[in-house]
Amino acid sequence: MPRREPSEEEVERRKIVGINAETITDVSSTDYPGVYPGEDHSWDLDKIRRTLQIEFHHNEPLLASFSLIGADASIANAFRRIMIADVPTLAIETVYIDNNTSVIQDEVLAHRLGLIPFRGGREGLDKFMKWYKKPDNGGGGDDDANTGYFDYNTVALRLSVECTHNEAAAPGETDPTKLYHHAHVYAKDIVFEPIGRQDQYFSGEDAIAPVHPDILIAKLRPGQEIHCTMHMHKGVGSDHAKFSPVATASYRLMPTIDILRPIIGADAEKFAKCFPPGVIGLEKVTRKEAARQGSGYEGHEGELKAVVRDPMRDTVSRECLRHDEFKDKVKLGRRRDHFIYQVESTGQWDSDAIFLEAVAHLKEKARRLEKQLLEMGC
Structure with missing residues (x-):
């Protein structure tokens, strides 16, 4: 079978866990060999280097919040467990x-x-x-x-x-x-x-x-x-x-909010109230948007529209899915490879240093496992 590469849109779609009114879909990871015919998903260090990112959102001695992007859930959870149980x-x-x-x-x-x-x-x-x-x-x-x-x-x-x-x-x-x-x-x-x-x-x-x-x-x-x-x-x-060096060490998946069809006027204000403050913003429909055919904003110039401002603040309560006026207008999800950590230090370690120490511990565990495998002749 000829080898093929999925499109960027398809790759992004596979990364999203679907959040519906009563169910959750696409919860299983599919980025390993054999899931999609003709695609090579074997472990690749260079690919990990290209995709792995760490972004700090808040960093103080006793509290840090950062994102680990491009990692598997097993790795993300390993860091969390090491921070809680293995840092001395x-x-x-x-x-x-x-x-x-x-x-x-x-x-x-x-x-x-x-x-x-x-x-x-x-x-x-x-x-x-x-x-x-x-x-x-x-x-x-x-x-x-x-x-x-x-x-x-x-x-x-x-x-x-x-x-x-x-x-x-x-x-x-x-x-x-x-x-x-x-x-x-x-x-x-x-x-x-x-x-x-x-x-x-x-x-x-x-x-x-x-x-x-x-x-x-x-x-x-x-x-x-x-x-x-x-x-x-x-x-x-x-x-x-x-x-334990932490009072709490937790992570959650990055929420995604896609507005599929325009939400305008009073509906936009109600839609914003379905989310925590700062998640949804209200902006006026521009003349250019109102003039573009098929945009859904025709004849609504100057009216308020709902836009996604900061999905990271969302708690994924699914409140918006309980209202009939928003059905088929919004799609909720979570990115399976974007982990938002919050680490609260007890004070003996700086909060960011705890994570760096956890990385060093996991690296040492991998070295010991490699040594044992070599000694077994694997």
């Missing part, structure tokens, strides 16, 4: 409670402390801190050889707070924060205690500290106190959610 961070793993007379039980207090996100110098977190390996004998004693604690795998923290009366409080004061000292225990009360070479990497602005200082840990009243020591270790989200 430091978190409180062990809490040694010397005294806790608050109303919070010891195990609940330890759990709350473990979930506090911390930040520190990037070089120290990436290059200096190593994995902590729990000794086979379970540790014990004060000797490093027994406990396995070193400056390169353990960060020590201390929390020491006692609630006392504020003698300077105004008569009749009812606010506990003014009546007492340390009525509330916050994350900022946790003190970093550097050991060994940690001063070289974690000092000044690079010191280990809570990302959000005002996270409430506990409430105390006079006579209550909390004294404990904490050890932080490096871990990954697949072991525990507290090690």
